[in-house]
Amino acid sequence: MNLDGKVALITGSSRGIGNSIARLFIKEGAKVVVCGSKLENAVKAVEQIKKDLKVTDDVLLPVGLNMKDREHVQKIVETIIDKWGKIDILVNNAGITSNVSLLDSTDEQFTEMFAINFFGVVTITREVVKYMKNTGGSIINTSSMVGLYGGRNQSAYASSKFAINGLTKSLAKELGIYQIRVNAVAPGVVGTDMMADNVSEEMKQALIKMTPLNKMAEADDLAGAYLYLASDLSKFTTGTIISVDGGLLM
């Protein structure tokens, strides 16, 4: 298996894309820290994964990790190191989105967006790298197609993802010396709660029409790209942003 003996910390894995990544990583032999914004969400997700994949407690650790609570983020990393001794893979996937025009937006909305989608990522990455620099590893950030091309009424969200791309490339240059690879995945539109809450049925159909593969992605369709970036299959790949959008934007 591609991730035998590896320890993976995946933020935002209580549901959606992160949950699909967690499931694939477990199937590939990893131990996985499953995170929700609250502990109860992570515990619920872990119970479901155990049932579905018929795995035991020793490969799963549920964690409540609110990306806004940066002090707590530091403590969580220490807890994982105490339990499993290392973190080989960090997937910075937790995120929020919004659809609001500039004129209707507030500074507080931009601050909230960046607190979760960007500053939380900086904090957790710094804490993980303190340990990962001794072993090497793979960091994978979840970006977005709007982090490459922008999006109408999505200036806060798109800007936070452009920042993630900058972080990805800069840290790839900085951390390569420790054999830490840093890459990103840029999903298009994916059938998760985030999409259901923000994209109308009409918009969904229009996006499907514009997508060369003529359908919308499910969360599972994204996980393979993360497996590639997490494993030795991509051992000489760093600083890249892989679009997984069915060809929607190219």
Ligand SMILES: NC(=O)c1ccc[n+]([C@@H]2O[C@H](COP(=O)([O-])OP(=O)(O)OC[C@H]3O[C@@H](n4cnc5c(N)ncnc54)[C@H](OP(=O)(O)O)[C@@H]3O)[C@@H](O)[C@H]2O)c1
């Ligand atoms: N879906 C799409 O079309 C799409 C497209 C491009 C990029 N993306 C990106 O993909 C990533 C995952 O999106 P998704 O569609 O899977 O979203 P989702 O279904 O809404 O799931 C979001 C995940 O993030 C967690 N989360 C939300 N706020 C958090 C916070 N403040 N602190 C910690 N965790 C928090 C949630 O935890 P709880 O369960 O505890 O709430 C959940 O696990 C995001 O970074 C998103 O920007 C998604």
